[in-house]
Amino acid sequence: MPELSLDELKDKAKVIRRLIIRITTEAGSGHPTSSLSAADVVTALYFGGFMAYDPQKPHDPDRDRFILSKGHACPVLYSAMAEAGYFSTDDIMTLRKLGSPWEGHPNMRRLPGIEASTGSLGQGLSLGIGHALAGKMDGRDYHTYVMLGDGEMDEGQVWEALASAHKYALGNLTAIIDQNGYQQTGATKDVLDLTEFQPKIEAFGWHVQTIAGNDMDAVVTALKAARGISDQPTCIVSQTQKGYPVVPLLEAEGDPNYHGKPFSKKLAEAALAIIG
Amino acid sequence: MHLGEVSGLSMGAATRDAFGEALLALGAINKALVTVDGDVGNSTRTEPFAKAYPDRAFNVGIAESNLVSVAGGLAACGKVPVVASFACFLMDNAFDQIRMSVAFPQLNVKLVGTHAGISIGEDGPSQMGIEDVALACSLPGVTVVVPSDAACTREATRACIEHDGPIYLRVGRGKVATIYPDGCSFELGKAITVREGTDATIIANGLMVAAAVDAATLCEPLGISCRVIDLHTIKPIDRDAIAAAAAETGAIVVAEEHLHHGGLGAAVAQVVGETTPVPMAFIDVGDQYAESGDPQGLLDKYGLTAETVMEAVKQAHGRK
Incomplete structure (x- = not known):
């Protein structure tokens, strides 16, 4: 389990963001902005000492789990897993190509280390509950992290899952909502305004923190706090920017959401320069 | 009844x-x-x-x-x-x-x-x-x-x-x-021949197996010998049992407690068409929703009976 320092984590997040842009531009399709918003949390999980895993033993029953419920953001997952040693950065350059197991949405049958096949929004938290229940039954102390999108919170199944995780007091489960403020056709507050997540999810019996999710310091602090809670499920509302840190470029393009669109080569070069 | x-x-x-x-x-x-x-x-x-x-x-x-x-x-x-x-x-x-x-x-x-x-x-x-x-x-x-x-x-x-x-x-x-004795043998994907017959085959599952057995009984005095197959596993389907029934009896009736589309009848018809095309007939709920009522009354009203299966056998057999 790698445990990088804060500065190293910030550098690793840059590496992962660069990969996200390179592989989606190479693919000519995909969801780079949905991936960029989540990069700090995913980097912290895989490299900040929060998840125990061994790429050589992806089915180790004691491994910690990460389920990407917002499956369209899989470029961030593939990039982090490539950096973690599950596969190579050359491999993920085949993203979305015919024959490549790095499909447009995660497919657990084709890639060991992928915990769930996602892409139909709303199901990942329930799957995570299954992992967490099994862990409790078997007396294993692994932790299950599930990342959802804020648009995904429109799905009723998520709220069914929130209720049932509380019933079983799943202190081994953490939901992270990547609240990047946009969904497919516009701002989440305009499409379906769910208002504040924290009081709602607290009312479901969860421990909830709301943080600045593109601030690595805040991310690490919140994940540590979540790990310290053992008697109830925990949620981190990670307030991010979709496309961080290249939002000004997207605004200049006239589409700050930039949902499901790869960057042109020119835009990608400008974005890579900003990321540094 | x-x-x-x-x-x-x-x-x-x-x-x-x-x-x-x-x-x-x-x-x-x-x-x-x-x-x-x-x-x-x-x-x-x-x-x-x-x-x-x-x-x-x-x-x-x-x-x-x-x-x-x-x-x-x-x-x-x-x-x-x-x-x-x-x-x-x-x-x-x-x-x-x-x-x-x-x-x-x-x-x-x-x-x-x-x-x-x-x-x-x-x-x-x-x-x-x-x-x-x-x-x-x-x-x-x-x-x-x-x-x-x-x-x-x-x-x-x-x-x-x-x-x-x-x-x-x-x-x-x-x-x-009750069709089978306790501890009966059962294998996924392997149809059970409940009754042998030579002139037509009734393929059924669920409670319609009992109706199929009754229909075979009713067909006896008509001089139609019916095989009855319990096709309990629809997928993967027992292609051999279906193809053999089609080849050996020359007519197939499918009976199920399900809508007409996409159920056992459709699955069997695909196999028959691909292996040994023979006249077929189908007994099912049709293309409709049912209603409240007593169970036997519903089965009678929606045509899931020994008599409807027997009529289907006569019809398919007559087209041989």
Whole structure:
């Protein structure tokens, strides 16, 4: 389990963001902005000492789990897993190509280390509950992290899952909502305004923190706090920017959401320069 | 007059009861077995298991979507989750969860749809699972099983749980005729010839196997010798049994308690067409929803009887 320092984590997040842009531009399709918003949390999980895993033993029953419920953001997952040693950065350059197991949405049958096949929004938290229940039954102390999108919170199944995780007091489960403020056709507050997540999810019996999710310091602090809670499920509302840190470029393009669109080569070069 | 009575078949237990008994017994042997319930365990008969093994039974409330995906997560960790709900609520309500959390990742979840068919009776069409087989059969890699009586259901339950892969097992609410002795042999994907015959074959599953046996009895004085095949596993289908029946008897009638489209009839017709085309006829619920009423009255009104099957045999046989 790698445990990088804060500065190293910030550098690793840059590496992962660069990969996200390179592989989606190479693919000519995909969801780079949905991936960029989540990069700090995913980097912290895989490299900040929060998840125990061994790429050589992806089915180790004691491994910690990460389920990407917002499956369209899989470029961030593939990039982090490539950096973690599950596969190579050359491999993920085949993203979305015919024959490549790095499909447009995660497919657990084709890639060991992928915990769930996602892409139909709303199901990942329930799957995570299954992992967490099994862990409790078997007396294993692994932790299950599930990342959802804020648009995904429109799905009723998520709220069914929130209720049932509380019933079983799943202190081994953490939901992270990547609240990047946009969904497919516009701002989440305009499409379906769910208002504040924290009081709602607290009312479901969860421990909830709301943080600045593109601030690595805040991310690490919140994940540590979540790990310290053992008697109830925990949620981190990670307030991010979709496309961080290249939002000004997207605004200049006239589409700050930039949902499901790869960057042109020119835009990608400008974005890579900003990321540094 | 109950289905099977013409042939002297006695009434046995409901298939949901047999499923619940078998599940309870298997719980002692298979420690990975767990149930995930949508608050209908007393109807689906998973309740005795849940009482015997409370640490292995989860009731997540009336939330079928969550129910199925939670089971997917449990299966990914090596558990063998049994998810039982009314056939319509499970298969219809949670279809995308079954697709994405069970079928696509090929997770070892046992889906059990109870209260299948129109014979649930008075609760009416909102509770009747009559699309479920079509939905289940559409999913790649999912085995679909519809046992006909209590003894067969006990063995089918055992086979489904021993099988490594996703399953849809369909059982009914009411008592059904006894076709098989206790401890009968049962193999997934292997049709059972209930009765030999030479002039036509009736292929059925669920409670319509009893109707098929009765129809074969009614056909005897007409000089039509009917083979009766219990095709309890619709997917993967026993192509050899169907092709042999078509070749050897020359006419096939399919009888099922399901909508006309996408059920056993469609599955058998595909095999017949691909192997040995012969005249066929179909007895099913048709292309309609039913209504509230007493179970036997509903079966009579919607044409799921020994007589309708017999008429279908005459019709298909006459076209040879």
